[in-house]
Amino acid sequence: MEQEKVIQIKDLKVYYKNHKRTIFGKNRKNQVIKGVSIDVYEGEILGIAGESGCGKSTLAKAIVGMNKDIEGVINLKYSDTQMVFQDPYSSLNPSKKIGWLLEEPLRADKTKDWTPKERKEKALEIMKAIGLPKEMLERYPSQLSGGQRQRVSIGVALMRSPKVIIADEPVSALDVTIQAQILQLLRNLHRQYGITILFISHDLRVIYQLCDHVAIMKNGIIQEYGVPRDVYRQPKSEYTMELLRAAGIRA
Template sequence: MSNTPMLEVRDLKMRFPIGGGLLDRMRLDKKGFRIENPVVQAINGVSFKIEPGEVMALVGESGCGKSTVAKTIARIYSPTGGDILIDGENISDYGFSEMLPVRAKMQMIFQDPFASLNPRQKVRDIVAEPLLEQTKDAKSQKDIPAEIEALLAKVGLNSEHAGRYPHQFSGGQRQRIGIARALSVRPGLIIADEPVSALDVSIQAQILNLMMDLRDEFGLAYLFISHDLSVVHHIADRVGVMYLGFMVENAPRDQLFSKPKHPYTRALLSAAPSIKPTRDKEEIELTGEVPSALNLPSGCCFRTRCPFAWDRCAKERPVLKDVGDGQSVACHLTDEPEREVA
């Protein structure tokens, strides 16, 4: 059995220049020097691995960069720096034609199931499109209609649905179509970007259970993007916490939920809604606004909102360190825990 991770991300960076048109390039300062366009620092050196059959979740506030990580790994964006390895193959610099065979190993499920499906195509054509692109053998293409019917059955749809258009389905059914399309080429990795956030709670549970059943049947690995901690607790094996483009904590699910180390992770868990009449978890209230990705603070980016910050936090950027039990944390408190105040 291979020890190669299904996905390995090393020091991933993604920058988005703002502007860049003719007028922007002509901007000069008072001394006549050209003014550089501002740059959004969306991802700042993120690293992690996903083993075959493992579910890794990325969580964090809106704008923390988790969806950008997903889209950069899927090569919707070309990374500014770092390496992306799919089953040991470095795809960081691949062009469009080089990525085509890689698509058979990696597929994506999008947040909005309606916007991600072509409204002019019937379901059979939507599901068949990746198969036709990857299958050039004429004999194999004859088997595609039967494969489509089998795939639809796997996700809880029947052969009658194959002749309908996306607008004729509910949101949950449309997401099942998206899952069938992703499964059509038998990938090893599925990137799921908020796949249930647009669905009703009861439908969310159905889709999550379907994804887990398919994981068990096909040995799929998932990169699961979500802001819903209850969903993450249900589906994930490992959780990465992101803040302002940085990975601040990475740990097995149970370890992270029971013993979070980073103050931001603790604040997220503290803010999560609970149906219990009494709360037995700590309360951490964050103040202030999230800094701009155009101008990152010095040192630790979370220090402007952290209740435990001190001088070192402003001077030195913390790096992700192994603190045992499979847990990694980017916080100076791991070096000086006596500074932490309960």
Template sequence: MSLLEIRHLQLKFYDTQPPLEVVKDVSFAMKEGEILGIVGESGSGKTQTALSVLGLLKKHEEISAGEILFEGKNLAEFSQKELEAVRGKDISMIFQEPMTSLNPVLPVGQQVEEGLRLHTSYTKEECKKRALDMLREVELAEVENIYNRYPHQLSGGMRQRIMIAAALVTEPKLLIADEPTTALDVTIQSQILKLLKKINEKHHTGILFISHDLGVIRRLCDRVIVMNQGKIVEMGTVEEIFQKPQQEYTKKLLAAVPTRGESLRRRKGGETQ
């Protein structure tokens, strides 16, 4: 059985007349422990596909057809209460900008513990110990100090690690990552990608990674889904997509990826300006 299988998913925005179909007959499956990337330009439907798994669509966004099977159970038929039992326990999600996900008035340690308080019977002391262990696992230093800090007192890279720690503290089977490195500089981005790979290898956590950046997808993922205008246009292993793309849209995306030399020249150019 697949960890996650999406069958003939269709999503519509109902705030327009006629309703706008943003995801069109999307089907794919991912195995336990796999890192699957979904790549596409803005408006391709990749984020809506990911948000639909956890029922995080906005009021005017609805699943109009299809199934979302997680360990064989159709999440598309779950009530909000049933989804809340899955969300943050079996499936977690991290987003592009931690400052919109983290509560500015709560110390980050308490926020890392939230999933444990909701989904386990841990004591207060056990929650704190597990949170501190998780902060160490995401490679933060001086965790006792960081535990009591507030989000605005931390750097962007540290906040992203806090969000990863909070998402993984309950040891979910699936982590959905929606553009989690886009707002970070190149060095921090590289560190976060290595961290996600390390967590995947250590805990066998499945990762559904959403990005517009093919370079990031290539470094992290096992397989890739290419989306355009709400549809899957191509799917394959990283090697297949990067070495032998079949579709013109995929070839166009790949042609827009700067080479290593171009990236270095751009960085050096930025330093001299």
């Protein structure tokens, strides 16, 4: 049975305004994504890999509508795609307790009027799913470790039971041991909830461990796509070979 596409991207171009004005007083636009076409299938984990500045995060923000200066087509099967960001501390309100942060997506939910009891029950369910004790609901982000904060960020993204999550460099700020724990958490959540994950990383080793497919990006263009094992063993582009060599991975 053929998998359904949950994200379809066709000839996508994404721009950022350059605030330096020309001699005619107009703002220039920088093109960051340059004609990307790619599909994300239901239930898979797709990795987007490449060096910093290659356009990975820009692509993610365009998909969730954070950057609307685009040309081309983005079709989403589900409208509730959620983001998990690299730095959980900056994405979590430091003045609010973990319980409040988890419940906030439900307070903002316009599709259902959640009661306080329902919000609390859902928060407890998600705390269990992300491997944190319920006592932490009463703590502030500053009272948690980096790994615990990233678990909370993932939990916030899960609160409205999304079908798709985009994880933008979610382990790059963590040490190797905690990285492994968060990757295992993502695997567990993928299996438990059947979530499709678009996983963005510059770390080819992490991509290999986690992802079903990988797309290699350079300068806003996808250089190659495939199963990580095949791409790593028989890279087709010189750029992919360079990334593999830099990561100490033999093709």
